[in-house]
């Protein structure tokens with residue numbers, strides 16, 4: 001039976017994670033879940049972000065389900081570098097998976113896009129690029145200060161995530177992969193990405209391919225999101241593009257993500273894209289859909305494609321039945337989703 | 344009298360630049376314009392991108408008006424690095440100015456945003472960051488390949504563009520500046536930007552300020568573009584955000600830009616954000632509005648605020664009178680704009 005580590009975290013994290021666990025328990029009874037106390041609250045209390053002993057314990061699980069960590073009083077970078085990115089790098093979670101669908105029933109912001117028309121997934125590289133932490137500063141705090149950030153890209157790291165994107169495309173209906181980069185300016189990294197993409201594409205004659213500069217892709221995600229199927233891109237571009245994709249499909253309140261080590265050598269981690277939302281925490285009004293969709297990605301990654309599909313379908317029923325603007329109760333949504341998923 | 348260098352360029356470049364010149368001549372008769380043949384066509388013919396002698400000649404002008412350069416057969420980077428970026432760096436054009444307005448009469452893609460509600464300007468840094476060309480590759484073409492791109496940021500470069508953004512904000516109604524960066528991941532450069540921003544903000548107690556991570560800003564540009572007044576950000580983030588801003592205000596077909604050296608030590612350059620659009624080139628159907636709005640930025644930079652305002656107002660009349668989807672003729676639009684601007 002699957003062993004899951006649960007990091008409920010801060011703010012609305014515990015509220016939405018409780019619903020995700022409820023739904024997992026409904027479709028796959030007997031999952032063994034262990035809670036870990038990490039995030040802003042622990043940092044405030046103990047000064048600890050991610051003790052080595054906890055990292056070792058987490059490594060012994062099949063997957064991690066995370067709610068949200070952070071609050072506005074934690075300095076920028078502490079939890080990001082010390083916890084979220086640390087886990088992505090330590091567990092070699094090189095596929096950062098972010099699906100975006102415009103669900104029937106969800107009012108998207110775009111006038112010309114109809115529900116059901118957008119169904120894309122961004123495969124964002126998770127262990128390289130500008131997220132490598134390579135950078136520094138000289139003469140800090142003086143008029144002579146210089147600060148650098150370095151994007152590191154390896155053929156190893158680039159090729160494996162592109163392979164994953166093509167593998168996902170072959171399992172989808174449209175079978176199309178769009179590479180997004182900025183080859184006309186970032187010529188060294190861009191050339192590496194473009195050549196690796198071409199090589200993997202040559203092995204998949206059944207998959208259609210295209211290339212777009214990141215600025216053009218950002219624009220087309222707004223004007224024609226329907227055109228995308230699978231998008232593969234680097235760590236920072238993926239960070240930006242997935243928030244645009246979330247925005248055009250109803251907001252980050254519905255966006256799920258997985259930080260995946262496809263080989264299963266390390267646990268993968270699944271979390272809603274939204275944050276801890278301290279402004280609405282504790283009131284039982286947070287939408288748990290993004291957490292529940294993240295749980296579906298978790299189930300799929302652990303080989304329970306059937307259970308995953310039932311959870312995803314349950315979300316479809318829930319969203320189709322919503323009245324735009326109507327209030328929701330976190331627990332009630334969780335109960336309904338568990339019900340739909342097992343009906 | 345102002346001396347302008349004109350680089351009409353490729354594709355629709357010459358067609359739209361002809362209209363921009365027509366409008367300039369109408370509002371400011373007697374401008375001295377010299378044409379320079381640069382772009383894909385010249386490169387194909389001679390292998391030259393930007394000869395040193397031409398760079399020296401360009402330096403002797405008050406401003407440069409550029410149409411568009413490039414065609415799909417030029418390898419990525421050749422004209423970007425060799426011409427556009429070369430000019431931005433050689434002429435120290437550190438303010439890359441990109442206004443976005445949702446003009447009455449223009450159908451924007453967002454259901455909830457009404458014409459007139461969006462009026463923002465992105466002040467993008469133009470001479471640093473990932474555009475510095477600092478990067479390289481080892482073991483190219485082998486499985487061991489590594490490629491790097493380095494973002495270089497100096498207090499000098501960051502502070503001066505932030506100062507420009509605040510100066511622009513004080514001349515606008517809402518007086519608000521949003522800093523966009525990714526301080527939680529790019530901690531070195533992020534910290535430099537954040538500290539420089541705070542220092543300049545302290546000198547402008549009358550200007551409201553906010554900070555957003557680039558992923559959040561990309562999202563809010565789609566869901567709430569009305570919230571922005573002046574946005575200041577680094578070179579690459581600015582590249583992406585300005586295309587989103589263009590998309591939500593009717594497309595890059597209407598987007599103008601200026602690469603500005605505010606001190607006037609070197610010529611500033613003005614160009615539409617759109618490309619050379621080879622698919623519609625030569626047919627007289629390209630919309631010259633972005634080129635004409637770029638000409639208005641040029642006039643403003645050269646101290647002809649009044650002429651600039653008349654051109655901008657003319658665009659407002661033109662766009663308000665359009666029927667969405669109706670065909671247009673480049674020349675006729677230019678004639679109308681020249682007429683409105685001098686009426």
Ligand SMILES: CC(C)[C@H](C(=O)O)[C@@H](O)C(=O)O
Nearest residue numbers: 080081084085239527528558
């Ligand atoms: C919190 C931050 C480190 C993170 C990222 O930049 O990857 C977040 O924005 C995300 O997209 O998961």
Ligand SMILES: CC(C)[C@H](C(=O)O)[C@@H](O)C(=O)O
Nearest residue numbers: 184185215423424427428582
């Ligand atoms: C053509 C390219 C070098 C350029 C950039 O990236 O700055 C373009 O996208 C722009 O925004 O002006």
